Amino acid sequence: MKFLPYGRQTIGADDVRAVVSVLKSPWLTQGPKIAEFEAELCSRTGARCAVAVSNGTAALHLACLAAGLRKGMEVVTSPVTFVASANAVVYAGATPVFADIHPGTYTLDPGEVRRRLTARTKALVTVDFAGQAAGAEELWRLARSRGLTVIEDAAHAIGSRYRGGAPVGSCRFAHMTTFSFHPVKTVTTGEGGAVTTNSTELAAKLRLLRTHGITKEPRLLSRHPGPWYYEMQELGFNYRITDLQAALGLSQLRKLDRFVRRRREIVSMYNDAFRGVPRLTIPLEAEGLRSAFHLYVLQVDFKALGTTRGAFMEGLKGRGIGSQVLYIPVHLQPYYRERFRGRPGQYPRAEAFYERTLSLPLYPALTDADVRRVVRAVRCLVSREG
Numbered sequence: 001m002k003f004l005p006y007g008r009q010t011i012g013a014d015d016v017r018a019v020v021s022v023l024k025s026p027w028l029t030q031g032p033k034i035a036e037f038e039a040e041l042c043s044r045t046g047a048r049c050a051v052a053v054s055n056g057t058a059a060l061h062l063a064c065l066a067a068g069l070r071k072g073m074e075v076v077t078s079p080v081t082f083v084a085s086a087n088a089v090v091y092a093g094a095t096p097v098f099a100d101i102h103p104g105t106y107t108l109d110p111g112e113v114r115r116r117l118t119a120r121t122k123a124l125v126t127v128d129f130a131g132q133a134a135g136a137e138e139l140w141r142l143a144r145s146r147g148l149t150v151i152e153d154a155a156h157a158i159g160s161r162y163r164g165g166a167p168v169g170s171c172r173f174a175h176m177t178t179f180s181f182h183p184v185k186t187v188t189t190g191e192g193g194a195v196t197t198n199s200t201e202l203a204a205k206l207r208l209l210r211t212h213g214i215t216k217e218p219r220l221l222s223r224h225p226g227p228w229y230y231e232m233q234e235l236g237f238n239y240r241i242t243d244l245q246a247a248l249g250l251s252q253l254r255k256l257d258r259f260v261r262r263r264r265e266i267v268s269m270y271n272d273a274f275r276g277v278p279r280l281t282i283p284l285e286a287e288g289l290r291s292a293f294h295l296y297v298l299q300v301d302f303k304a305l306g307t308t309r310g311a312f313m314e315g316l317k318g319r320g321i322g323s324q325v326l327y328i329p330v331h332l333q334p335y336y337r338e339r340f341r342g343r344p345g346q347y348p349r350a351e352a353f354y355e356r357t358l359s360l361p362l363y364p365a366l367t368d369a370d371v372r373r374v375v376r377a378v379r380c381l382v383s384r385e386g
């Protein structure tokens with residue numbers, strides 16, 4: 001019986017060919033594939049500019065720096081996310097402030113965000129949790145009325161659409177949108193990430209910071225002593241992506257529509273199977289949105305079932321099925337408890353969500369038979385325990 005992990009990459013012969021062709025080319029890094037990948041990200045999302053980087057965390061870090069975040073500034077973000085969304089704010093020297101989630105969509109609740117704003121708030125890092133950009137318009141309106149920068153962490157949401165149909169990444173409701181291309185995400189480059197923006201000014205800043213703050217572009221140099229000359233104008237990083245990775249990303253992006261379609265099919269199979277089952281709550285896709293569904297997030301009332309999540313997960317594992325808890329609320333991580341006084345009870349909805357959450361296998365290569373196997377296993381555990 002094959003083991004079904006909660007997520008995994010889908011690599012085809014076309015992807016292998018794309019990477020091998022770069023290996024045989026003169027460029028392993030900083031060749032033509034990076035610009036091609038960025039152009040394809042622009043055409044996919046509708047954004048004016050895309051800057052590809054070494055991973056999704058680097059994308060968030062550079063977005064925070066390009067937004068001018070620094071010590072003394074506060075940034076409101078969600079506690080229901082991977083730690084990187086908040087860590088990037090800390091890297092920039094600013095202070096992350098969490099706001100509670102909407103109980104149905106598990107994304108930032110605009111009313112809760114408003115309650116957390118102070119005179120020091122400079123930006124929002126919104127998170128398209130599990131793939132849906134719920135509340136994006138409301139958060140954008142709120143941010144605009146207060147002069148805040150919106151950085152949208154769309155690590156889960158390439159291929160998703162806002163209400164009204166604009167693609168996530170178009171920056172319709174954000175100044176900058178960041179993506180991750182880690183193998184568990186919807187398209188992969190191994191490690192990789194990107195920032196999209198409609199501001200050429202922000203894009204130039206992101207590009208500068210991606211390579212040590214060094215530029216060779218004649219119009220940006222303060223003097224022109226010769227063709228060898230370059231300037232380091234800011235303290236940047238080596239956050240470059242390679243041509244090998246960009247070639248893989250290009251090949252993967254060609255299959256994005258198919259990947260998203262299959263993810264959505266699997267989600268409807270799960271939803272049909274679990275809808276109305278006592279002790280289970282299926283994920284809600286907010287009206288008018290189209291989620292690419294990075295995750296299938298089921299809520300299970302383990303207590304009412306007379307079991308624990310650990311035992312439930314072991315039961316699935318015994319049937320060859322992986323599951324994952326995404327995420328432990330960030331404010332409850334030891335670092336955030338110590339550095340930013342995170343305490344249990346601060347964000348009751350995020351904590352209630354965490355108590356019951358379980359992510360089930362979801363990736364395009366799952367067959368209908370695999371999905372039925374997961375459904376049978378969950379149903380069996382629910383009826384046995386309940």
Ligand SMILES: *Cc1c(COP(=O)(O)O)cnc(C)c1O
Pocket residue numbers: 055056057058081082084085127153155156180181182191192193
């Ligand atoms: C994966 C992920 C990141 C970080 O991306 P990496 O490419 O792993 O650095 C950031 N935010 C969220 C919500 C993620 O899921």
